[in-house]
Amino acid sequence: MVPLSYYLMLSAVMFFLGVLGVMLRRNAIIIFMSLELMFNAANLAFVAFALYYHSLSGQIFVFFVMTVAAAEVAVGLALIVAIFRTKHSINVDQLSSLKG
Amino acid sequence: MAAGPFNATMILAILPQIGLLALGVLVSILDLLWKENQKRNLGWLTASGLALIMVLAGVFTAPAAQPVLVFGGMLRHDWLSFVFQMIFLFGAALTALFAMDSEPLSRKGEAYMLLVAATLGMTLMASAADLIMLFLAIEMTSIPLYILAGFIVGDNKSTESGFKYLLFGATTSAVMLYGFSLLYGFAGTTQIYQLAGILQQGQFSTFTLIAVLMLVLVGFSFKVSAVPFHFWAPDVYEGSPTPIAGFLSTASKAAGFAVLMRFLLVVFPMTEHYWIPLLAVISTATMIVGNTLALAQKNVKRLLAYSSIAQAGYMLIGVASVSPLGITASVFYLTAYLVTNLAAFGVVTIVGRSTGSDELSAYAGLSRRAPGLAMVFLVALLSLGGIPPFGGFVGKILVFAAAINSNLIWLAVLGILNSIIALYYYLMVLKVVYLYRSEDENRPLAIPRSWAIAMGLCVVGILLLGTVFGPWYQWSVTAASSLF
Amino acid sequence: MLLEYLPILILMILALVLSILVIVLGTIFGPHRPTPRKGLPYESGMTPFGPGTRRVSVRYYLVAVLFILFDVEVVFFLPWAVVFRKLGVFGLIEMLVFIGILLVGYVYAWKKGALEWE
Numbered sequence: 001m002v003p004l005s006y007y008l009m010l011s012a013v014m015f016f017l018g019v020l021g022v023m024l025r026r027n028a029i030i031i032f033m034s035l036e037l038m039f040n041a042a043n044l045a046f047v048a049f050a051l052y053y054h055s056l057s058g059q060i061f062v063f064f065v066m067t068v069a070a071a072e073v074a075v076g077l078a079l080i081v082a083i084f085r086t087k088h089s090i091n092v093d094q095l096s097s098l099k100g
Numbered sequence: 101m102a103a104g105p106f107n108a109t110m111i112l113a114i115l116p117q118i119g120l121l122a123l124g125v126l127v128s129i130l131d132l133l134w135k136e137n138q139k140r141n142l143g144w145l146t147a148s149g150l151a152l153i154m155v156l157a158g159v160f161t162a163p164a165a166q167p168v169l170v171f172g173g174m175l176r177h178d179w180l181s182f183v184f185q186m187i188f189l190f191g192a193a194l195t196a197l198f199a200m201d202s203e204p205l206s207r208k209g210e211a212y213m214l215l216v217a218a219t220l221g222m223t224l225m226a227s228a229a230d231l232i233m234l235f236l237a238i239e240m241t242s243i244p245l246y247i248l249a250g251f252i253v254g255d256n257k258s259t260e261s262g263f264k265y266l267l268f269g270a271t272t273s274a275v276m277l278y279g280f281s282l283l284y285g286f287a288g289t290t291q292i293y294q295l296a297g298i299l300q301q302g303q304f305s306t307f308t309l310i311a312v313l314m315l316v317l318v319g320f321s322f323k324v325s326a327v328p329f330h331f332w333a334p335d336v337y338e339g340s341p342t343p344i345a346g347f348l349s350t351a352s353k354a355a356g357f358a359v360l361m362r363f364l365l366v367v368f369p370m371t372e373h374y375w376i377p378l379l380a381v382i383s384t385a386t387m388i389v390g391n392t393l394a395l396a397q398k399n400v401k402r403l404l405a406y407s408s409i410a411q412a413g414y415m416l417i418g419v420a421s422v423s424p425l426g427i428t429a430s431v432f433y434l435t436a437y438l439v440t441n442l443a444a445f446g447v448v449t450i451v452g453r454s455t456g457s458d459e460l461s462a463y464a465g466l467s468r469r470a471p472g473l474a475m476v477f478l479v480a481l482l483s484l485g486g487i488p489p490f491g492g493f494v495g496k497i498l499v500f501a502a503a504i505n506s507n508l509i510w511l512a513v514l515g516i517l518n519s520i521i522a523l524y525y526y527l528m529v530l531k532v533v534y535l536y537r538s539e540d541e542n543r544p545l546a547i548p549r550s551w552a553i554a555m556g557l558c559v560v561g562i563l564l565l566g567t568v569f570g571p572w573y574q575w576s577v578t579a580a581s582s583l584f
Numbered sequence: 585m586l587l588e589y590l591p592i593l594i595l596m597i598l599a600l601v602l603s604i605l606v607i608v609l610g611t612i613f614g615p616h617r618p619t620p621r622k623g624l625p626y627e628s629g630m631t632p633f634g635p636g637t638r639r640v641s642v643r644y645y646l647v648a649v650l651f652i653l654f655d656v657e658v659v660f661f662l663p664w665a666v667v668f669r670k671l672g673v674f675g676l677i678e679m680l681v682f683i684g685i686l687l688v689g690y691v692y693a694w695k696k697g698a699l700e701w702e
Contacts, residue, residue: 002586008285015278022271031267038274045281053288058281061232061290063659065277068239070656074649075243076266079250081645082259092267095260125688132695 007048015041028080028090032073039069110170113177115161116185119153120220124213131209139207143200143550146212150193150219154186161185167582173291174233178582181227183431183575184358187438188226191351192219194442197554198343202449204252205341211251214244215347222355231280231290234359235273238319241355242269245348249340261339268322268332276319282312283367295367309371316363323356326416327385330409334393337405342452345401346445349408350438357434361419361427365583372422379420380511387413387518394525400448401458403525404441407484410522411437417515418499421506427580429498432565432573436483436491439561443480446555447473454545460529465538470545474533476555481526483562486519491565498573646698657686 014037021034043062050058080090087094111118126149127142134142167178175181192215199205199215221240228234246269250262284290286308287298299309321329337345368375390410397403415437418430448458450473455462467474483490496519503512565572624631664671664679671678693699 011281018274028263035270035274038271039277042274042277042281045278045285049281049285049288052285055288057232057290058284060663061235061280061284063663064232064236066659067656068236068243070652071243072239072246072266072270074653075246076263076270077645077649079246079259079263079266081642082250082253083263086254086256086259095263121685125685128688128692132692 004048004052007044011041011044011048014038014044026091026093028076028083028092031092032076036069036073039065109168109177112160113163113168113170113175116153116157116189116223117220119149119156120216120223123149123153124216124220127209127216128213131213134209136207139209140200142209142212143196143206146196146216147193147200147550150189150196150216154189154193157182157185157189163582169229169293173293174230175224175227176229176293177227180358180362180431180579180582181223183579184226184354185223187354187435188219188222188351191347191354191438191442192216194439194446194554194557195343195347195351197550198346198442198446198449199341200550201453201548202341202343203453204255204258205343208251211248214248218244218248218347219351222351225355226358228359229292231284231292234292234363235277235280238273238276238323238359241352242273245344245352248344249336249348251341251344255339257339258341259339261336264332265336265340268329272319272322272329276316279312279315279319282315286312292363292366296369299367300370306371306374309368310374313368313371313375320356320360320363321382324353324360324412324416325409326382326412327389327409330386330389333409334402334405337408338399338401338458342401342445342449342458345405346442346449349405349445350441353408353412354434354438357415357419357430361430361583364419365422365427376420376422379416380508383413383416383420384511384514385413386410386416387515391518391521391525395521397525398460399458400460400463400529401452403460403529404444404448407522407525408441410518411441411484413518414496414499414515417503417508417511420511421502421508423502423506424577424580424584425498425505426502427583428573428576429495429502431576431579432498432569433492433495435572435576436495436562436565439558439565440480440483440490440492443476443555443558443562444484446551446558447477447480450545450547450551460532463529463532464536465541466533466545468537468541469543470547473545473547473555476559477533478530479559479562481530483566485523485526487523489563489566491562491569494566494569494573643701650693650698654686654690 018034018036018038018041021037022031025031025034043065046058046061046065050056083095084090123146127146130142130145131139161177161182163177163179163182167176169176196212196215199211205211218241221237221242221244224233224237225241228237246262246266248262249265250259252258280290283295286302286304287295289295289298318329321327322332325333333349337349340348364375364379387410390406390408390413394403394406394410397406415430415433418426418428418433420426421429450470451462451466452458466477479490483492486492486496496515500512500515503509503515660682661679664675668675
């Protein structure tokens with residue numbers, strides 16, 4: 001058995017990498033990948049705790065998070081395509097027509 | 101977590117949700133069957149369907165005195181969730197009416213379907229009693245709203261606002277989810293009503309609990325657009341279709357408050373001493389940032405966006421008071437704010453459609469072009485500013501009274517000072533509407549029937565909440581009592 | 585017990601050593617006579633045409649997204665199938681409702697032309 005703390009460390013590292021990616025990267029697709037990393041960090045923690053407590057609800061949670069993340073990315077990609085059609089760029093710094 | 105015996109009360113408890121699901125399916129099927137020129141009627145269908153669900157829910161779903169957990173502890177059927185569900189349904193019905201003649205949305209069946217789906221998510225948010233359900237409900241509310249905010253595909257501003265909303269929303273919900281995972285890790289259960297007990301027994305340091313609370317609060321603050329997670333609000337409101345902006349600023353915010361109240365009071369009562377000051381500070385910052393930035397706005401949609409940030413600050417005062425009176429005040433305030441802000445955004449929709457601009461200068465001479473409309477705007481803005489005899493006034497009095505009652509006198513004083521600042525920019529707008537002249541004064545504005553009905557309902561609501569507030573106050577008291 | 589993972593570590597080390605060994609032996613003992621023809625990227629024996637990083641038509645996007653959405657929903661069938669007998673008729677009805685909603689979405693996407701190629 002791998003001790004619980006290993007999973008949690010990995011999940012924390014993944015989460016912070018995700019946060020850094022969201023804050024520092026400017027490419028919309030990469031930002032989405034970082035977001036996925038954050039969601040999956042939480043998923044890893046859920047599965048690890050589920051194993052630790054022998055309780056299923058953590059694993060069920062992961063199922064739902066996966067579907068929700070898929071839906072979110074689908075909408076996000078649709079919006080990226082729509083933005084790319086008018087701006088020909090997916091750099092988030094270019095999204096500045098709303099200011100004030 | 102046994103599946104539990106299945107019985108009729110379970111079905112009755114989720115009657116509004118079943119109704120919303122059926123309505124959403126119906127709308128999408130009719131969208132396929134109806135011809136282009138019939139599709140405007142989808143708005144009538146959605147609005148009347150939502151009204152019907154309200155009536156049915158009022159007759160069959162009214163909760164018993166004792167709250168019950170249904171569906172294996174996923175949902176809690178109590179007065180708080182019931183009152184909030186009614187608020188969401190009413191807000192969605194009004195939004196459907198406003199969407200009917202608003203150009204980008206009017207003939208698009210999917211807009212109504214998404215509106216209904218978001219409302220379904222909100223009703224679940226209000227009654228969720230399990231972390232899984234709560235997360236799903238929040239996402240179910242957010243994802244349709246992302247699409248609705250970016251609904252005008254060819255328009256730079258709209259897609260951009262949808263994208264910004266999604267980016268902020270997804271990031272904050274990922275942080276919140278991480279908080280949920282740690283909560284589950286501490287307690288070994290996802291049931292909200294069991295969490296508190298287990299957290300209290302387990303010897304967790306206050307520091308860890310506060311850290312988890314902060315993670316979770318990130319998600320909720322985004323939903324209610326509290327400082328420091330308010331950046332998205334003005335941009336998103338400005339870019340999205342105006343009826344949707346109205347919906348975002350009212351029903352979506354109310355849903356955020358429903359979750360915030362339940363979560364703080366039920367899961368974290370033992371760390372009260374830490375989060376009450378925190379919430380008070382957030383509330384102060386939210387009021388000050390919202391009001392000071394609103395002062396400088398020349399675009400009415402942005403002005404209303406900042407004003408709605410500030411309004412969230414007043415409602416947070418009620419939550420920070422952590423007393424039955426405080427929660428009552430917040431619920432009442434939310435109700436008054438819903439009708440008021442929907443009316444204000446309704447006026448912006450109409451002016452925006454006929455003048456093609458949301459700038460303050462487009463409102464010059466409005467009182468001569470459309471006296472009725474200007475009157476609605478007057479009522480809405482004065483109610484937002486907290487002037488009697490309108491609903492906003494009673495809401496503010498209750499909120500400040502709750503703060504004083506809980507020994508947060510400084511917060512009440514700051515709130516009152518902020519209301520005075522807010523009054524200044526509301527009156528500035530009214531000055532333009534009533535005193536400034538413009539060249540096309542003699543061209544009256546056309547107001548379709550759907551908008552007239554929606555705005556009539558809003559004004560009646562504002563006046564009722566401001567004068568005959570007894571029954572509504574009683575409602576809010578009952579709602580608040582189910583949390584204590 | 586980390587010791588249980590020792591075989592995996594040995595496997596990884598073996599794989600690494602073997603692959604390095606093969607490459608090193610190849611470069612030392614093998615003949616090395618490059619021609620421009622040999623330097624071309626390998627495309628199943630054909631002469632390569634067009635740039636290697638061609639853009640994929642955006643039409644694939646819609647199909648891909650629809651695929652992801654319907655594919656991910658299948659995840660819920662697995663746990664349901666495991667406890668199918670325990671849940672009984674109620675579980676069956678709930679799953680039918682779930683499939684029904686998915687079906688409405690599918691028909692909607694179809695009728696709106698999301699599956700048309702042109």
